[in-house]
Each structure stands twice: as C-alpha cells, then as structure tokens.
Amino acid sequence: MTTVSLGRPVFGLGSLHQIPTHGARQRLLRQAFEIGFRAFDVAPAYGNGLNEVELGFALSQLRDTVEVTTKFGIPVELYGERHRRLAFWIRVWRRVTRRAYGAEYGRRTFSAAEMVASLEGSLRRLRRDYIDDFMIHEPLGALDDALRAELNATADRLRQQGKIRRWGVAGPAASIVSLLGDPAIEVVQAPLDDLRRLAVGPRRRIAYNAYAAFRRSGSAEADDFAAFVRARMQEGIDVIVATRRPETLASFGALFA
Numbered sequence: 001m002t003t004v005s006l007g008r009p010v011f012g013l014g015s016l017h018q019i020p021t022h023g024a025r026q027r028l029l030r031q032a033f034e035i036g037f038r039a040f041d042v043a044p045a046y047g048n049g050l051n052e053v054e055l056g057f058a059l060s061q062l063r064d065t066v067e068v069t070t071k072f073g074i075p076v077e078l079y080g081e082r083h084r085r086l087a088f089w090i091r092v093w094r095r096v097t098r099r100a101y102g103a104e105y106g107r108r109t110f111s112a113a114e115m116v117a118s119l120e121g122s123l124r125r126l127r128r129d130y131i132d133d134f135m136i137h138e139p140l141g142a143l144d145d146a147l148r149a150e151l152n153a154t155a156d157r158l159r160q161q162g163k164i165r166r167w168g169v170a171g172p173a174a175s176i177v178s179l180l181g182d183p184a185i186e187v188v189q190a191p192l193d194d195l196r197r198l199a200v201g202p203r204r205r206i207a208y209n210a211y212a213a214f215r216r217s218g219s220a221e222a223d224d225f226a227a228f229v230r231a232r233m234q235e236g237i238d239v240i241v242a243t244r245r246p247e248t249l250a251s252f253g254a255l256f257a
Helices: 022-035 050-062 087-097 112-126 145-160 173-179 192-197 210-217 225-234 246-256
Strands: 009-012 039-041 067-072 131-137 164-170 187-191 204-208 237-241
Touching: 009 246, 022 050, 022 246, 050 067, 050 112, 067 112, 112 131, 112 145, 131 145, 131 187, 145 164, 164 173, 164 204, 173 187, 187 192, 192 204, 192 210, 192 237, 204 210, 210 225, 210 237, 225 237, 225 246
Parallel strands: 009 039, 009 237, 039 067, 067 131, 131 164, 164 187, 187 204, 204 237
Antiparallel strands: none
16 A cells, blocks of 8 residues: 655745845744745746745744745846845836846756856845755756756755755746656646646655636535645645635645644
C-alpha cells in the first residue's frame, strides 16, 4: 500500500506589492503567520524584489521556522529592494509613463552565473541562509541539454553548500513539460489543473491558480473553497492560496482546522 504524504497550504506573495504601504504589507504577513501559515511562495519578479524584502523583514520579527520557495530567471529591475517604501508608487508611475512597461516578463535569463547571483540576492532580501525550494521561473521553451546540465550541476553544488534544499521548476504545463523527464528536478510548481494532469511522479507538487480551479470544478465541495483546498492537500499537493484582503485571509484559517 502506497502512503501519500499530506500537502499543506502555502501563502502566495505574488501580489503583495499591490498593497500601497509597508505597514499594511507587514500586517497581512503577520496575520498569515498567526493564522497558521508556515510556508510562503515568492520570487524576485514579484514586486521587483519588494515582496522578498517584505517577507524577509516579517520573518526576522517572527523568529519561527518556516519554509520559503523562490525562483530565478525573469530579469526584472529590483527597485523594490532599493526603494521599499516608494516601490508601490514607482510601479504606478512606470505603468503610466513607460510604453514598454512589463516587457521584461517576456524575457528569461538562465545561466549558472545568473542562477547563483539571483539566489544570493534572494537570500539577502529574505534574510535567510538557505531556500527550501529554488526553481526555474517559467521557462519560455525547452532548455537545451547543455544548459540543463549546467543548471543541474549548479543546483547540486548549491545544495551541498547548504544554500538550497530542493531544486525544481515552476510554470504552466507548456512551460515545464520538457523538464519533467529530468530526474534532477525534485519539485514542480504549476497551475492546479495542469499539475493534476501532468506525469509528475513522486516529486513534491506545489499548485497555484487554485481558486480558478475551484471555480471550474463543479465538485461536491464547489461551494467551499477551504474544503476544496483540503481535498487537494489530501492528494499530497501543497496548495498556494493568496489574497491582499485581511478578511479573505481570515477565512483561510479553515485550512488549518
């Protein structure tokens, strides 16, 4: 008989930077921790470094054991790290004044040097000595064999140095499917509907877009998002949930009941 390890809820920080003030962002993170979240998902591309900075600040105050997932490969300007208190307004200004705003999200920079530099930056912003899950961020196509071998070797070295615990890939099915045959990949993050279809094998699975899947599900628990998420956790999937609204975050307490 095969035993499936239960998944857990993960608090996603992809939109934390859309909260205007440092104080409000910190209150939301403290609330998430108080509710019971001990796993957080972030990336340098989320808020141009700001969201990692805010999570690092919050965790330095909380002084408890948590797990953190971050990623590398989207070459954004990290003004959120340099200007934490102005980052929200810098983003607003750039959206209004720059015709090519957001173009960097259509590019990728994958190399061993970029991987190491990105990890060191994330460790600094997060105020951590290591990352639990470190992932390739949404590749735009298949990586050639030489590059994949280079990244895997770098991940192995970083693991031996104690800087990462697990190595993986994050993105929708079309973005990551070519890497699923690579035994070096230990963790896969994908939209929930994709993750349940893909042949992921015994790897750790982290799902995002869970609310969209919930709305489409038509399942018995379709009127109760918490029940839907708990059912996916019973399948051994870690499920990312996210919100900027304190009242919605409070409802996530049902995930820990």
